[in-house]
Amino acid sequence: MDDNWKNEIPTPALVLDYNKMMENINTMAKFAKEHDINHRPHVKTHKCPIIAHLQLKAGCKGITVAKVGEAEVFAQSGIDDIFIANQVIVPNHIDRFAKLNKYIKIRCAVDSQKNILDLSKIAAQNNTTLKVFLDINLGLGRSGVEPGEPALEMARFIEKTPNIDLVGLMGYEGHLTPMMNLDQKEKMANECFKRIVDTRDLLNENGFNIKNITTSGSGTYRYAANYEGITEIRPGTYVFSDEHLDMVEKAFKIAVTILGTIQNQTGKKEFTTDAGAKAIATGDGKPEFKDFPKSKIRVMNEEHTQFKAIGLDKNLEIGQKIEFYPAHICTTINLHDHIHVIKDNEYVGRWEILARGKSY
Numbered sequence: 298m299d300d301n302w303k304n305e306i307p308t309p310a311l312v313l314d315y316n317k318m319m320e321n322i323n324t325m326a327k328f329a330k331e332h333d334i335n336h337r338p339h340v341k342t343h344k345c346p347i348i349a350h351l352q353l354k355a356g357c358k359g360i361t362v363a364k365v366g367e368a369e370v371f372a373q374s375g376i377d378d379i380f381i382a383n384q385v386i387v388p389n390h391i392d393r394f395a396k397l398n399k400y401i402k403i404r405c406a407v408d409s410q411k412n413i414l415d416l417s418k419i420a421a422q423n424n425t426t427l428k429v430f431l432d433i434n435l436g437l438g439r440s441g442v443e444p445g446e447p448a449l450e451m452a453r454f455i456e457k458t459p460n461i462d463l464v465g466l467m468g469y470e471g472h473l474t475p476m477m478n479l480d481q482k483e484k485m486a487n488e489c490f491k492r493i494v495d496t497r498d499l500l501n502e503n504g505f506n507i508k509n510i511t512t513s514g515s516g517t518y519r520y521a522a523n524y525e526g527i528t529e530i531r532p533g534t535y536v537f538s539d540e541h542l543d544m545v546e547k548a549f550k551i552a553v554t555i556l557g558t559i560q561n562q563t564g565k566k567e568f569t570t571d572a573g574a575k576a577i578a579t580g581d582g583k584p585e586f587k588d589f590p591k592s593k594i595r596v597m598n599e600e601h602t603q604f605k606a607i608g609l610d611k612n613l614e615i616g617q618k619i620e621f622y623p624a625h626i627c628t629t630i631n632l633h634d635h636i637h638v639i640k641d642n643e644y645v646g647r648w649e650i651l652a653r654g655k656s657y
């Protein structure tokens with residue numbers, strides 16, 4: 298099959314294999330259905346409303362975002378059930394969150410008294426009541442109150458604060474995602490889930506009525522779904538997969554590549570492409586070559602990647618196309634305005650990455 302579409306796309310560019318993405322979406326949706334668990338995908342991976350709608354159509358119950366700016370984009374696309382799996386701290390952000398709360402079902406996570414008081418004050422100014430999940434630290438250490446008594450104390454604080462309702466517990470055991478030893482990973486994930494489920498029990502023994510527990514991403518969702526008491530999973534990266542996820546979770550196919558053009562030959566089998574660090578995020582590692590994986594990157598600059606091609610039978614020509622697999626797709630997505638969509642090896646259009654840069 299020829300790849301004529303490669304010459305139609307201005308590079309550097311993101312390219313989506315629609316069929317692979319749909320397979321990923323359907324694999325996760327089927328898994329969630331079979332395990333009778335709520336599936337609320339984290340859309341920070343694609344930042345595209347059209348893809349969120351495809352996920353919802355496949356059976357997801359609402360979406361997860363990291364920021365109010367993202368929530369606004371997805372709400373404007375017609376999505377009316379959004380969880381911000383993060384703290385909303387800045388007063389301007391809280392005000393926008395409170396306004397979204399007037400017309401969609403939206404929740405965020407909390408872990409400090411100061412933030413709870415700020416949310417309460419701005420909710421009252423907006424004449425609304427905000428619903429929150431108490432963030433429990435499951436070992437990642439980035440956020441959350443400690444499980445057990447500290448969580449009970451914070452829950453009691455929320456209970457006595459006006460204009461704020463506690464509706465569930467949130468955890469995220471993202472530190473386990475890269476683990477290669479799957480037996481060890483399952484054991485550690487179950488320890489995390491035990492902490493949050495035990496915390497729910499402690500709260501309920503003390504008069505609360507907590508049913509919702511949301512946890513997990515693409516690296517640990519399968520353990521969460523088998524753990525009694527966890528009611529929701531929030532995988533994000535699975536929709537596209539990437540080099541990192543592919544090392545630990547083979548249920549998903551890498552669906553997005555970065556297309557570049559060879560622009561210089563700098564030596565024997567040595568080349569430079571126009572896809573550099575402004576097109577491929579490098580913070581979590583270097584990309585891989587799709588067609589000749591043994592090739593070695595010499596240097597990545599802003600607009601260029603210099604490499605030695607290994608495993609080629611023919612020389613590469615100036616103007617020829619080359620595809621990379623990103624190490625981390627979520628940060629790479631945020632570098633692009635749109636994604637070019639290929640279905641059955643045909644170019645079918647360009648989707649806008651509407652929540653790109655909406656980190657505020």
Ligand SMILES: Cc1ncc(COP(=O)(O)O)c(C=O)c1O
Nearest residue numbers: 339382469514515531532533534
């Ligand atoms: C709080 C939270 N939940 C869920 C996810 C989804 O994880 P993944 O992208 O590994 O599927 C993330 C990822 O950053 C996250 O930060």
